[in-house]
Amino acid sequence: MTRYATPKLGAYVVLTALGLLASLIFARPELALIAVPFAVLLAVGLAYARKPDVRVHLELDRERVLEGDEITLEVELDARDSVARLELLLEIPRGLELVSGRNPVALRLEVGEERLLELRFRCARWGAYRLGDVHLRARDAAGLLAWDQTLARAETLRVYPRPEELRELVAPRETQLFTGNRVSRQKGEGLEFADLRPFAPGDRIRRINWRASARRGDLWVNEFHAERNADVILFLDSFADARRGGTGTLDQAIRAAASLSERYLIDKDRVGLVNFGGVLNWLRPGTEMLQRYRIVEALLNTEITLSYAWKEIDVLPRGTLPAKALVLALTPLLDDRTVSALLDLRARGFDLVVIEVSPLPVAEPAPGPSGELAFRLWKLLREGRRAEYERAGRIPPPRTRARLGLGVAAVATVAGVAVYGAFEADRVSLLVLALGAGSVALLVFGLAVPSPPALVGSLVGIAASWSLSAWTRGSGAPGGTILAAAGIFVAAELAYWSLEQASVPDEPELLARRAAGLALRAAGALALVSFALAALGLRAGGGLLLEAVGAAAAVALLALVLLLARAGHETAER
Known part of the structure; x- marks a missing residue:
């Protein structure tokens, strides 16, 4: 499998770096608090990410069918290791139409789990088709790393043209020497009468024409056209x-x-x-x-x-x-x-x-x-x-409801943070609201296109909107920063989850599991921001403590960049 970093990983690195460095430069603790959930998710996600191991086997119920028939393809998955999200895409040639089953499909596999997927196709057009090129894409639980693999499990399907109804066939002008159903011009053994001739020694008695013999006073025999093929x-x-x-x-x-x-x-x-x-x-x-x-x-x-x-x-x-x-x-x-x-x-x-x-x-x-x-x-x-x-001579003439719901939830969360920041601002509330509205519009654009850079810009904009709102209230970090930081983190998770649904929608079971995981991450973000806020103090408007946090964040960010570079080097060597 080929490992690579997802756009979500790059976006979270940028958001963490911007939040921590901006907090250090402008002496605003709320910016550091907003970056804390992203930094922790990066560290934990990269530490526990591991290469998945999934075996795939394909089997067709028939190899030869007629046009219009339906066939069933069984895809058997055997997970040697747990996979948080596995996207499976089977290449379907033109001429085959999917009748039942989902392709592509996203699901979750536990250690040792075997899953059987059935896909039913209708053969709409004749041809020799090659089924079995399976594309797998696995993601870790945090969605930071992905592994791609293409498996050649070739199954050949031959779809024969369904015979058309022919009212009449063109009769050959000449026949050959072998027995068939064509009436030949030559005389021989057959059923079609050809002529009469006098009896000769060796002729069979059953071929004598008794009526003609009685009229002519001598023995006459029937001759027939031979039945040959062409x-x-x-x-x-x-x-x-x-x-x-x-x-x-x-x-x-x-x-x-x-x-x-x-x-x-x-x-x-x-x-x-x-x-x-x-x-x-x-x-x-x-x-x-x-x-x-x-x-x-x-x-x-x-x-x-x-x-x-x-x-x-x-x-x-x-x-x-x-x-x-x-x-x-x-x-x-x-x-x-x-x-x-x-x-x-x-x-x-x-x-x-x-x-x-x-x-x-x-x-x-x-x-x-x-x-x-x-x-x-x-x-x-x-x-x-x-x-x-x-x-x-003569011539005879797919958008899914899950993706929409996740996108709406992400937009609603960002809009809530923007409106809350505008209401809490002591001054320039219209400017805070305008910045938040621009972030919401950019998020909608990024989800509709889709465009990961637009998502990053939207998250940076909403963080700047909240920071501006907090700046109008003095040097201390307001208590609403806990909810704002957790809300921005949850909005980012929902937005990137919605982007994943654009290519392969999750199965209902996987949706439920990921929703539960997102709830746990949101609770963890609230706890982390609360702990960091308590450690900094509500009046941490600069000073030695904030600078120490900024320096530690810079060191952690450098370590994260080195870790990603090493991971990319290992992937290139493989």
Whole structure:
């Protein structure tokens, strides 16, 4: 895992340093009191922070599904050490839609705890998907340090196109020698009547046509058309793809190829595939269910690859295009290389059928008269290409409620401190109120964007507002400083907690635990500020005691900076 400091750590260091140094410079004890909770949280949080240890295992209930089906992915977590907050994000490829479960998710794990998360997806689009890249982000209890890790737990999911309903198939012009469901022109064993001929030695008795024999006074036998299969080659053009939104010509061509291959294989024909594009792929003709899976697997891996190389039919190996094969070409007629290759096939005598996957539904003319003119010229060019084929043959045409609530609580706390300081100020109350209102506005901006620097500026502003209010009342630290310091600390905790919800919202159980922890921190802040105030005395408006506190704070701040630098150096070495 890679360890790094969170923005909260940097902000708390800045707030502690500003509070203690400003207290030393301006001889105001309330500034030191405001910085005390932040300094203590930094010291305790960094002292007890440790690297988490979580094991992740993924399991899919099925590896092959059809479009529209739903699958379940189980994520098993095994915590070897306690984790105060663990954020888990599973990369979901496009084409899969989350039906149930939460992704990303934030939760808390105790030592030795095992947690099973179930995510249910709907396969909205065909394709070969790779599930399992899991991103983990763990935070310590104080939220000062974080650890990131990406786990490659690859699970392959293959979503096959759902076959479309085909009313009629294009019948091949020629058949092959193997038995099938096609009525051949040749005579042989079959069911379709072909002709009559005189009886010859070796003919079967059951083939004698007794009615014709009685009329002609001699034995005549029936001849039948042989039942053979055909070779069908699906020629897929993958040079170009016209796309708009979530659909394109390549998607439609692949869906059509999958449906055609299934129907021809059901009719016992041999089906092959030629993927003619930037990357050339092919499958020799085959039969039965195994060939169907081979074709669909090859279609799932089809993609557009940019290539400027001119390719012709001669690049295909011998046997890929058998003689007398029916070639079904699925193309948007956008690339000249495909147009030339198909004309070459037709010139060589192949039974060619061009199925145009029209790009017009996904194409729009550019705005203006010139765009309309260019669009019309492009359509005329397509008509010219169709004419070439017609001469060669015939063409068949997340914000969450938790984040909002935490943000509102932080803003309300800062606003309360600002209003309280304005009421307690002896002079310049409007200036104190204006400074507090500016801090509230800056906090709202920092939570909405979100912007950690804006949060730091807001907290500095509200601390300055309270310090100005206390300055108008003399040199002693007023009793309200206890509540003001604790309120500013709680507002900071709420604000950074709200920022964490922007990426991954907490689970209800984790929310309850963190709320209890925040209550304990608020009580601790009240106790710390009260103790520091009692140690300084209400009239500690400068002098040796305050300077000693400032010097100790400077030494502690230097030690904290050295500790952070050492931690960063250790992380870089790892």
